[in-house]
Amino acid sequence: MGEFGDILVTAVLRGGIYALMALGLSLVFGVMNIANFAHGEFYMLGAYFAYFSFTTFKLGVIPSVLIAALLAFAVGVIVERGLFYPLRKRSKKNWLMNTFLLTLGVSIILQNGAKLMWGSRYRGVTSYFGGTISVGTMQIPNDRIFAFAVACIAIAIFVLFLNKTKLGRAIRSVSMDETGASLVGVNLNMIHTLTFGLSCMLAALAGACLLPLTPAFPVMGINPLYKSWFVLILVGMGNLGASIVGGLIVGLLETISYFQFGAGWQDVISLAVIIVILLVKPNGIFGKKGVKSAAE
Amino acid sequence: MEEKVLSTEKKAGMLELIGKFGLTPLGAAALLTISVLPFIFRDEFVTRLLVATLMYGALAMAFDFTSGYINICNFGFCAFWGLGAYTSAIVAIRLGVSPWVGMLCGGVMSAIVGFGLGLLTIRLGGIFASCMTWFVALAMMAVTYNWVSLTKGSAGLNVPALFDTVQNAPYYYVMLAIMLLVYFVLMRITKSNMGMAFRAIGQDIEAASSSGVNPTKYKVVNFTISCAIAGLIGGFYAHFIGILTPQALGTAKTVEIMAISYIGGRGTIWGGLACAMIMVPLMEYSKGLMELRLVLYGALMIAVMIFYPKGLVGLWEAVTAFLRRSNKIWKPFRKIFSKNGAI
Numbered sequence: 001m002g003e004f005g006d007i008l009v010t011a012v013l014r015g016g017i018y019a020l021m022a023l024g025l026s027l028v029f030g031v032m033n034i035a036n037f038a039h040g041e042f043y044m045l046g047a048y049f050a051y052f053s054f055t056t057f058k059l060g061v062i063p064s065v066l067i068a069a070l071l072a073f074a075v076g077v078i079v080e081r082g083l084f085y086p087l088r089k090r091s092k093k094n095w096l097m098n099t100f101l102l103t104l105g106v107s108i109i110l111q112n113g114a115k116l117m118w119g120s121r122y123r124g125v126t127s128y129f130g131g132t133i134s135v136g137t138m139q140i141p142n143d144r145i146f147a148f149a150v151a152c153i154a155i156a157i158f159v160l161f162l163n164k165t166k167l168g169r170a171i172r173s174v175s176m177d178e179t180g181a182s183l184v185g186v187n188l189n190m191i192h193t194l195t196f197g198l199s200c201m202l203a204a205l206a207g208a209c210l211l212p213l214t215p216a217f218p219v220m221g222i223n224p225l226y227k228s229w230f231v232l233i234l235v236g237m238g239n240l241g242a243s244i245v246g247g248l249i250v251g252l253l254e255t256i257s258y259f260q261f262g263a264g265w266q267d268v269i270s271l272a273v274i275i276v277i278l279l280v281k282p283n284g285i286f287g288k289k290g291v292k293s294a295a296e
Numbered sequence: 297m298e299e300k301v302l303s304t305e306k307k308a309g310m311l312e313l314i315g316k317f318g319l320t321p322l323g324a325a326a327l328l329t330i331s332v333l334p335f336i337f338r339d340e341f342v343t344r345l346l347v348a349t350l351m352y353g354a355l356a357m358a359f360d361f362t363s364g365y366i367n368i369c370n371f372g373f374c375a376f377w378g379l380g381a382y383t384s385a386i387v388a389i390r391l392g393v394s395p396w397v398g399m400l401c402g403g404v405m406s407a408i409v410g411f412g413l414g415l416l417t418i419r420l421g422g423i424f425a426s427c428m429t430w431f432v433a434l435a436m437m438a439v440t441y442n443w444v445s446l447t448k449g450s451a452g453l454n455v456p457a458l459f460d461t462v463q464n465a466p467y468y469y470v471m472l473a474i475m476l477l478v479y480f481v482l483m484r485i486t487k488s489n490m491g492m493a494f495r496a497i498g499q500d501i502e503a504a505s506s507s508g509v510n511p512t513k514y515k516v517v518n519f520t521i522s523c524a525i526a527g528l529i530g531g532f533y534a535h536f537i538g539i540l541t542p543q544a545l546g547t548a549k550t551v552e553i554m555a556i557s558y559i560g561g562r563g564t565i566w567g568g569l570a571c572a573m574i575m576v577p578l579m580e581y582s583k584g585l586m587e588l589r590l591v592l593y594g595a596l597m598i599a600v601m602i603f604y605p606k607g608l609v610g611l612w613e614a615v616t617a618f619l620r621r622s623n624k625i626w627k628p629f630r631k632i633f634s635k636n637g638a639i
Contacts, residue, residue: 083602090603101558102598105555105595106594111590112590113591268435268438271431271438278420279416
């Protein structure tokens with residue numbers, strides 16, 4: 001396999017999680033037209049919830065992750081009902097910018113609320129499943145494989161849900177045309193709430209799976225947040241299928257620049273790439289008609 | 297009789313003169329109060345806090361100049377502040393020039409990069425432009441972290457002080473001068489035709505360009521001015537605080553400035569200053585509440601967003617309009633509360 005194989009494996013493992021995060025962000029943008037800046041905070045919540053159910057309540061790995069996802073879903077529903085719903089009643093003009101600032105406020109509250117409740121110390125678990133698997137020349141921790149597997153399963157279930165169920169089709173119809181969807185009897189309020197909850201759930205899943213690798217602390221969300229924004233800008237906003245591919249591309253890009261330039265500079269490289277992409281293809285590399293465009 | 301007419305004319309002349317600087321009489325009185333504050337309190341801690349207050353106020357005004365007028369939320373604003381700070385510090389350390397020159401260099405450097413950022417965002421609108429500014433800022437922060445030979449990375453860079461004294465009053469007056477400069481410049485620009493062009497672009501870019509406003513030019517000009525101010529203030533900050541870490545370029549700082557500016561009121565310039573005057577001391581003195589105060593801060597921001605988008609300025613306008621209508625006692629003071637509400 002050699003070095004190339006190592007890069008590829010690392011990239012795929014990384015990219016799966018990015019795809020999971022980006023999928024939720026993209027969903028909320030496509031359906032509700034919200035640029036969610038608090039997405040990373042739900043990742044943080046997921047990590048905390050998983051930590052407490054795993055260590056304090058001594059639940060198994062799978063139940064912990066599931067509980068984290070469900071709780072984050074509940075928080076997401078509360079946030080949507082409590083904040084975006086009243087704002088939607090009041091503002092139509094400048095909605096995108098207003099909600100963006102609103103999510104900033106949510107992010108401040110969740111971050112500092114977490115600090116208030118749980119302090120700013122790191123809370124992590126050493127491992128979910130000990131041991132490693134050797135792939136080629138590399139030793140990969142089982143936890144990484146687990147996280148990747150969960151990401152894959154979640155994405156698969158989610159895609160099936162969107163395409164095969166009535167509810168999923170309703171969500172997709174709202175993302176295509178809100179007025180049309182409401183004309184044929186889709187309950188917009190319910191769909192919006194559900195969508196936001198699901199998006200939070202996906203972010204929390206990522207946070208919960210990665211708990212052995214990144215411990216929970218209040219400001220952990222910023223990195224996954226901008227990685228998922230990165231994916232979205234790369235492939236075009238609200239383009240669900242492409243954001244999965246985008247996650248893998250970002251994973252690959254980061255891993256290559258990590259191997260080439262060392263830790264630290266990888267951020268500079270990937271940011272430089274994204275800036276260039278925003279410049280030459282503002283609609284993303286898979287930009288197509290019907291997807292919301294950068295030029296507005 | 298004649299004398300009386302003359303004196304009222306004189307008064308009107310005075311008002312006009314003050315008005316030319318973008319001040320109402322009330323604003324002038326507030327300015328006088330602000331300028332003697334260090335002598336009232338005579339406390340180093342309070343003076344230091346006042347410097348921070350003015351600094352946040354000036355930054356919020358510069359932020360509002362972009363977000364409130366051309367309607368692009370510069371999400372990397374503090375990176376330009378940090379860039380100015382680092383430039384000023386490095387120029388002063390490496391080349392040994394005086395910190396005053398360093399501050400100017402900081403402003404110029406940020407203006408140049410801000411010009412570049414303006415060019416980068418030409419094709420982008422709304423949230424994408426914000427993302428672009430954010431990514432540029434993150435890249436700048438990452439470079440600051442990693443270019444250890446120049447910036448000392450996360451260990452922090454020691455910066456020579458602006459004055460050889462431990463007192464904070466001199467810093468206060470420098471900051472006050474900068475703040476006033478920023479205020480007058482921004483007030484002048486926003487009241488001129490250029491300000492009108494900014495507003496036009498912010499409201500409807502297509503309508504603006506079809507009526508002859510060149511959006512590219514004005515966007516770039518706006519970014520350059522706003523970033524130059526951030527850089528200048530950054531230069532001051534470096535020599536005031538004495539140590540710089542790359543954290544200064546981070547998103548958290550931008551969010552703070554943004555919150556101050558939005559709670560103050562969008563597209564008003566002085567709203568940010570007024571809000572900083574209230575919020576910064578309030579935050580400092582409520583430190584006992586720990587994280588709760590930041591939670592409340594976020595809640596306030598959300599409440600303003602949902603229920604009162606006009607912010608503090610809107611509130612002030614409502615109050616003065618009520619006073620103007622309600623009572624004859626206020627008649628002599630009418631001129632004090634000018635109609636457009638600016639202090």
